[in-house]
Amino acid sequence: MLEIEDLCVEVAGKSVLDGVTLHLPPGELHVLLGPNGSGKSSLLASILGLPPYRITRGAIRLDGVPLTDLPLHERARLGIGMAFQRPPGLDGVSVSAFAEALGAGETLAREAAALDLTDFVRRDMNVGFSGGEIKRWEILKLFLQDPRLMLFDEPESGVDLEHVIAIGQAIRRMVRSPDRQDRPRAGLVITHTGLILRHVAADCAHIVRDGRLIHSGDPQTLFTHIQTHGYSVPDAA
Numbered sequence: 646m647l648e649i650e651d652l653c654v655e656v657a658g659k660s661v662l663d664g665v666t667l668h669l670p671p672g673e674l675h676v677l678l679g680p681n682g683s684g685k686s687s688l689l690a691s692i693l694g695l696p697p698y699r700i701t702r703g704a705i706r707l708d709g710v711p712l713t714d715l716p717l718h719e720r721a722r723l724g725i726g727m728a729f730q731r732p733p734g735l736d737g738v739s740v741s742a743f744a745e746a747l748g749a750g751e752t753l754a755r756e757a758a759a760l761d762l763t764d765f766v767r768r769d770m771n772v773g774f775s776g777g778e779i780k781r782w783e784i785l786k787l788f789l790q791d792p793r794l795m796l797f798d799e800p801e802s803g804v805d806l807e808h809v810i811a812i813g814q815a816i817r818r819m820v821r822s823p824d825r826q827d828r829p830r831a832g833l834v835i836t837h838t839g840l841i842l843r844h845v846a847a848d849c850a851h852i853v854r855d856g857r858l859i860h861s862g863d864p865q866t867l868f869t870h871i872q873t874h875g876y877s878v879p880d881a882a
């Protein structure tokens with residue numbers, strides 16, 4: 646599904662990713678762990694094609710299709726979607742109008758209830774939403790967009806414990822189910838707190854440090870290791 650090979654990325658003249666290789670098979674959910682400023686969000690932004698991240702070496706492929714020269718809108722058309730950490734408010738674009746434009750009215754009714762957002766459907770997207778409400782809406786937005794490759798930037802940060810369960814279950818439901826064309830999905834989740842790990846049944850975790858992917862392994866084992874030893878390579882700890 647997603648293949649990242651030897652990826653090097655610069656932003657504002659500074660190297661933020663240095664030789665990252667990561668393979669995400671169809672149907673799987675992987676987790677990115679790492680200290681602040683290590684390059685996790687830069688990796689998601691580079692997959693989606695957000696400016697100002699500049700790929701200087703390496704490749705990103707979705708089902709064998711090279712992405713590195715494609716603009717953001719073409720990557721979105723190929724089926725890449727992201728739940729953003731700090732999305733802007735969109736005055737004049739209501740949640741229900743957005744869903745209708747995507748032909749996803751039924752999905753909105755069903756998933757808004759699951760994410761406790763039923764009362765939000767007439768409101769403008771992210772306008773006046775609290776921090777936790779934004780996080781839930783970003784998950785619901787992905788249900789409406791129906792991407793194949795789902796990127797989640799800290800989906801549970803600032804979310805109360807009850808809604809972390811709803812978000813985790815929604816992520817699991819989305820990633821484990823096929824898209825509307827019956828194709829398998831895959832997901833990549835950034836987490837600091839690890840709370841989401843209890844609910845998403847991740848297949849693999851990767852530690853990113855100083856722009857490098859330094860270790861991959863079982864998510865719960867790596868998270869327990871980090872809580873005790875920090876973001877070191879487990880074998881060397």
Ligand SMILES: Nc1ncnc2c1ncn2[C@@H]1O[C@H](COP(=O)(O)OP(=O)(O)OP(=O)(O)O)[C@@H](O)[C@H]1O
Pocket residue numbers: 656657661679680681682683684685686687688697
């Ligand atoms: N637009 C930008 N301009 C300048 N520096 C940037 C820009 N975007 C990212 N960086 C820098 O790149 C480095 C990696 O940032 P990134 O957001 O990818 O880290 P992160 O691992 O997601 O961190 P956190 O856990 O704090 O969210 C940081 O030092 C950051 O300041």
